[in-house]
Each structure stands twice: as structure tokens, then as C-alpha cells.
Amino acid sequence: MSDVTDLRISVIGAGMGGLACALAFAKKGFKKIDVYETASNLGFVGAGIQLAPNLARVLDRWGCWAKIQAEATTVTSSSIREGSTNKELALVQMGDVSELYGYPHCVGHRASLAGSLFEGCQNEPAITFHFSTALESLNAFGPDKVSFTVRPRGGETYEVETDILLAADGIKSSVRTALLRSINSSAEVEDTGQAAYRIMLSRSQMAHDPEMLELLDSDCALRWIGEKRHIVAYPISNKSIYNLSTCQPDTNFAAAPSVTYTTRGDKSAMLKVYGDFCPLVLRMLDLVPEGEVCEWRLRSHKPLERWTLGAVTLIGDACHPTLPHLGQGATMAIEDAAVVAECVSAVPVVDGKIERDALSRALQVYELLRKDRTYSLVEMAAFSGRTLHLGEGQAKEERDRQFAEARKKGNAVPDKWASPDVQKMIYSHDCVTEAQEKFAELFSGLATERTNGVAK
Numbered sequence: 001m002s003d004v005t006d007l008r009i010s011v012i013g014a015g016m017g018g019l020a021c022a023l024a025f026a027k028k029g030f031k032k033i034d035v036y037e038t039a040s041n042l043g044f045v046g047a048g049i050q051l052a053p054n055l056a057r058v059l060d061r062w063g064c065w066a067k068i069q070a071e072a073t074t075v076t077s078s079s080i081r082e083g084s085t086n087k088e089l090a091l092v093q094m095g096d097v098s099e100l101y102g103y104p105h106c107v108g109h110r111a112s113l114a115g116s117l118f119e120g121c122q123n124e125p126a127i128t129f130h131f132s133t134a135l136e137s138l139n140a141f142g143p144d145k146v147s148f149t150v151r152p153r154g155g156e157t158y159e160v161e162t163d164i165l166l167a168a169d170g171i172k173s174s175v176r177t178a179l180l181r182s183i184n185s186s187a188e189v190e191d192t193g194q195a196a197y198r199i200m201l202s203r204s205q206m207a208h209d210p211e212m213l214e215l216l217d218s219d220c221a222l223r224w225i226g227e228k229r230h231i232v233a234y235p236i237s238n239k240s241i242y243n244l245s246t247c248q249p250d251t252n253f254a255a256a257p258s259v260t261y262t263t264r265g266d267k268s269a270m271l272k273v274y275g276d277f278c279p280l281v282l283r284m285l286d287l288v289p290e291g292e293v294c295e296w297r298l299r300s301h302k303p304l305e306r307w308t309l310g311a312v313t314l315i316g317d318a319c320h321p322t323l324p325h326l327g328q329g330a331t332m333a334i335e336d337a338a339v340v341a342e343c344v345s346a347v348p349v350v351d352g353k354i355e356r357d358a359l360s361r362a363l364q365v366y367e368l369l370r371k372d373r374t375y376s377l378v379e380m381a382a383f384s385g386r387t388l389h390l391g392e393g394q395a396k397e398e399r400d401r402q403f404a405e406a407r408k409k410g411n412a413v414p415d416k417w418a419s420p421d422v423q424k425m426i427y428s429h430d431c432v433t434e435a436q437e438k439f440a441e442l443f444s445g446l447a448t449e450r451t452n453g454v455a456k
């Protein structure tokens with residue numbers, strides 16, 4: 001084979017990471033991309049999502065951003081408030097984000113992001129979706145030959161051979177388990193001890209309450225914080241929906257650590273957890289219909305030893321699940337996709353052919369480009385959660401002093417998501433340009449390591 005775009009690309013999972021992988025490779029001109037997804041359709045939960053400039057930059061390259069932005073809310077400020085009193089601890093102005101980073105910080109509906117990626121994929125003849133088809137086993141990691149077995153729902157299993165396998169199969173990734181087992185490693189689950197309710201209120205539900213309407217009509221992202229808990233809230237979908245995402249101690253899932261990730265929650269339990277929050281918050285939580293409370297378990301892993309083996313690599317939550325406190329989980333999965341497509345596209349053709357070993361090295365370059373950055377954001381999200389959830393005491397007093405100082409001077413904020421220095425680090429990142437600039441050096445560096453017998 002002398003043309004990288006003839007390589008067969010297989011993707012497991014059609015979540016944000018999987019959809020983005022398919023689209024990224026199609027945009028690079030690859031001609032055969034197959035996506036295998038257990039579910040019968042996209043089936044995204046109703047929830048909001050943060051759309052930061054570093055994500056917009058990637059989506060715009062693929063022609064997906066304009067439509068998403070048209071429905072999204074452009075955030076012009078972020079207000080961090082004490083949950084119990086609604087007192088503002090800090091107000092961070094974000095009106096200049098677009099000027100600073102080329103794109104605004106928006107918040108939108110998950111279905112809008114996923115729908116645009118899917119629509120982009122559907123416009124690419126190279127991409128074939130196999131819904132209701134689950135990966136059952138990985139038979140060979142390559143790089144010479146990658147093969148795996150899938151089972152269509154209600155049908156017979158069959159084996160697929162491919163050149164590159166991208167595992168975007170989420171936090172419960174079976175590819176991750178198989179890959180780590182093959183190198184005698186494992187993925188240590190970190191118990192975050194946290195769970196989240198996700199709530200969407202419609203304009204008609206809020207219409208009777210002027211204080212709520214003011215929030216819905218604003219361009220402000222709000223965070224109410226209290227001991228061991230917080231709530232993030234913002235308007236989405238052309239301000240027809242107010243999205244709330246909470247974070248509280250995990251009590252419901254503790255008994256079944258690895259089995260379940262979402263559960264139907266109990267409304268009275270939810271109201272009790274936030275019982276000491278201000279009346280405005282409680283009135284909003286009370287609008288959730290009985291029986292429609294959904295609670296998510298928030299999971300995390302210790303950093304993995306490797307993401308790549310042969311011509312198989314991990315993408316998104318499969319390799320770097322994160323607490324949602326920086327709003328970067330899906331963004332990181334989509335950035336992974338853009339970077340892995342850049343790396344594979346850049347594989348050199350030597351003497352008219354592509355060496356199998358070079359494919360593996362290209363995937364390792366992807367891993368090198370992404371690992372430190374994603375793990376540092378995962379750690380920062382966890383750190384931010386610890387700071388936001390402080391109980392009474394010296395540490396909380398110091399945190400609130402820093403909030404007050406930031407309010408006066410407009411400098412760093414203890415809530416990392418809203419902190420201008422952290423925003424700069426996250427928002428200015430152009431993962432595609434970085435991959436283009438660093439690929440050649442990293443790729444040849446890995447070759448040298450191999451010659452010296454260092455790499456496995």
C-alpha cells in the first residue's frame with residue numbers, strides 16, 4: 001500500500017470521540033472508515049455541554065461549528081456563588097474570550113454537538129455506521145494484522161480485519177482492559193466518591209418565576225458551591241432550556257462499584273442533598289418532575305501505562321475519564337480524534353510503501369502528544385472539585401479570600417474553570433497545529449529509541 005488514505009480505519013463507539021474520529025479521518029481523505037456502536041442509535045442524554053474555544057477551533061476546521069454556535073449561548077460572564085446564600089463570591093468577565101482566542105466560550109445542548117458531528121459524518125461517503133453492533137473480542141493488535149469480532153444484535157458474530165483500530169468505547173472500555181491485560185498492566189479505578197444529577201428545565205416550566213427567567217435570559221454561567229457539593233447552570237438551545245448539572249457525594253452507587261453508571265434518582269433525596277441551598281436553587285430543583293431525576297456516577301482512573309499497542313489505540317474516556325469540573329471531557333475526546341487523524345495522515349511512505357511498524361509509531365506519537373495534557377487537565381478538574389467542595393475551616397476562608405481578591409483585581413480564581421490563567425492554557429491550545437509541528441520530530445525520536453532497543 002502506498003497511500004495512507006487507503007488504510008482501513010475501524011472505530012469502536014459512536015460517542016463524541018468515535019464520531020469525531022470518523023469525521024477527522026474522512027476530512028483527511030481516508031476512504032474506508034467503519035464505526036461499530038452497541039446502541040441502536042446515537043441516543044444522547046438530554047444535557048448541556050461546555051463548548052470551549054479549543055473545541056470550537058477543531059469543529060470549525062470540519063465545518064461543524066457554525067450550526068452549533070447558532071443554537072448555543074455565548075457566555076459573557078461566570079458567576080461563582082455561595083450555595084446557601086446566593087451571595088456572589090466572584091464574577092469573571094468572559095466577553096473578551098473570542099477576541100483573545102479566536103472563538104467564544106459557548107454552552108449548548110449535547111444533542112446539538114453530537115448531531116452536528118453525525119451530520120458531518122453522514123455527508124462523508126467514506127464512513128459506514130454499524131449500529132446495534134458490539135465489539136465482542138479483540139483477536140490481534142497488529143501492527144501486521146488487527147482483527148476483532150463483533151456481534152450484531154440478534155445476529156451471528158463475525159470477524160473484521162482492519163489496519164487501524166480506534167477504541168472510543170468510553171469509560172467502561174473493553175479494549176482498554178484487553179490492551180492493558182496484554183502488557184500485564186491494569187487500569188486502577190479511582191473512586192471519586194462523587195455523583196451528578198443532570199437537569200433540564202424548559203422556558204414554560206420557569207415562566208412563572210421572574211428570578212428564574214432572569215437566569216434563563218442571561219449569558220452567564222453560574223456555579224453555586226457548598227460543602228462537598230456544587231451546581232453548574234446555564235441557558236442552552238436558544239435560551240429555551242436551563243441546564244443544571246450538580247455534583248454531590250456518591251451514596252447510591254457505592255454498593256455496586258463497577259456495575260452501573262446512571263440510575264433513576266429519588267427527587268426527595270435530591271432536594272435533601274441541596275436542602276441548605278438558597279430558595280432560588282431549591283425552587284428550580286423542585287420543578288423536576290417526580291420520576292425524572294437521573295443521577296450519574298462520576299468515575300475516574302489512575303493514568304494508564306499505555307494507550308497504544310500495535311495498531312490499536314484508545315480515545316477519549318477510554319483512556320482519560322475525568323470529573324466534569326473543567327467542562328473538557330468531550331472536548332478532549334474530540335481533540336484526540338483530530339490529533340490521531342493528523343498523526344496517521346503523516347505516516348511516511350518509504351520506497352513506495354507504508355511500513356506496518358510506522359503505523360504503530362504514528363499512534364504512539366498521538367499518545368505522546370495527548371497524554372501529559374489530558375492527564376494534567378484531569379488532575380486539575382479533580383483539584384478544582386476539592387477546592388470548590390471545602391467545608392468550614394481555614395482552607396475555605398483562604399479560598400474565599402482569593403475569590404474576593406479576584407473580584408477586585410480580575411486575576412486567578414480558585415474555580416479553575418473560570419480562572420483567566422487556566423482559560424488561557426486551555427483555550428489557546430491548537431491541538432492540530434501542535435500535531436503538525438511536532439509529528440516529524442517525535443516520530444523519528446521513537447525510531448531512534450527502537451534502534452537503540454529502548455521501545456517495546
Ligand SMILES: Cc1cc2nc3c(=O)[nH]c(=O)nc-3n(C[C@H](O)[C@H](O)[C@H](O)COP(=O)(O)OP(=O)(O)OC[C@H]3O[C@@H](n4cnc5c(N)ncnc54)[C@H](O)[C@@H]3O)c2cc1C
Pocket residue numbers: 012013014015016017018036037038039048049050051133134135136168169170171173174196198245296298315316317318322324327328329330331332333
Ligand atoms: C455530569 C457530566 C457532565 C459533563 N459535562 C461536560 C462538559 O460540559 N463538557 C465536556 O466537554 N465534557 C463533559 N462531560 C464529559 C463527557 O461527557 C465525556 O468525556 C465524553 O462524552 C466522552 O466521550 P467518549 O466518546 O470518549 O465516550 P462515550 O460518550 O462514553 O462513548 C462511548 C460509546 O462507545 C459505545 N460502546 C461501548 N462499548 C462498546 C462496544 N463493546 N462495542 C461497540 N460500542 C461500544 C457506547 O455505547 C458509547 O456510545 C461531562 C460528563 C459528565 C458525567
